Amino acid sequence: MPDGLLSVVLKREHHEIDSAIAAFIEKLDGGCVQPEPLSAALEALRRHIYLEETLLFPPLREAGMLMPIFVMMREHGELWRTIGALTDLIVDRPDSEQLRDTCHRRLGQLEQHNSKEEPIIYPHADSDLPAQVSAELARFIETGCIPDGWACQQACQ
Numbered sequence: 001m002p003d004g005l006l007s008v009v010l011k012r013e014h015h016e017i018d019s020a021i022a023a024f025i026e027k028l029d030g031g032c033v034q035p036e037p038l039s040a041a042l043e044a045l046r047r048h049i050y051l052e053e054t055l056l057f058p059p060l061r062e063a064g065m066l067m068p069i070f071v072m073m074r075e076h077g078e079l080w081r082t083i084g085a086l087t088d089l090i091v092d093r094p095d096s097e098q099l100r101d102t103c104h105r106r107l108g109q110l111e112q113h114n115s116k117e118e119p120i121i122y123p124h125a126d127s128d129l130p131a132q133v134s135a136e137l138a139r140f141i142e143t144g145c146i147p148d149g150w151a152c153q154q155a156c157q
Contacts, residue, residue, distance in 0.1 A: 006134060007122035009141055010048075010056075014114045017045050018107060025103050028096050035090040038103070042083050043146075049076050050146040053153060055137050056125055063128050068120050075113045077154025082106045 020041035027034060053076065061069045086106060089099050129137070 006125040013048050047146045059133050076152045080152045080155045
């Protein structure tokens with residue numbers, strides 16, 4: 001992987017998504033509603049959740065990280081539902097206050113989630129994954145796409 005450790009790349013994805021949502025809110029506060037950057041950030045988040053749930057979490061769960069992975073999966077479900085709410089708001093062209101409030105809620109969820117996932121889960125991405133899984137994760141980060149219609153495991157919980 002060109003950027004080094006998987007944990008570094010995964011953290012960077014978190015920060016890029018957070019920054020894109022914050023930038024959307026800033027423009028919204030300035031009276032500009034441009035849904036495309038928010039839609040791109042939400043799609044990046046969906047992709048990030050996909051790579052965690054399908055590539056990263058299964059081998060870590062098998063290695064004994066049952067409870068931390070359970071918590072992350074539950075939170076992914078909450079995040080997924082908020083992504084859906086934001087997507088609906090973008091399509092429905094709501095008042096900017098409702099969109100802003102939902103974006104702020106989304107950022108709060110991400111902050112809580114990332115503050116656990118980064119120090120607890122991500123170090124294991126660097127040290128505990130089989131080489132084949134690490135390589136597959138690196139390839140997906142570079143070129144992977146989320147399959148059409150995929151939803152996180154806890155999306156409907």
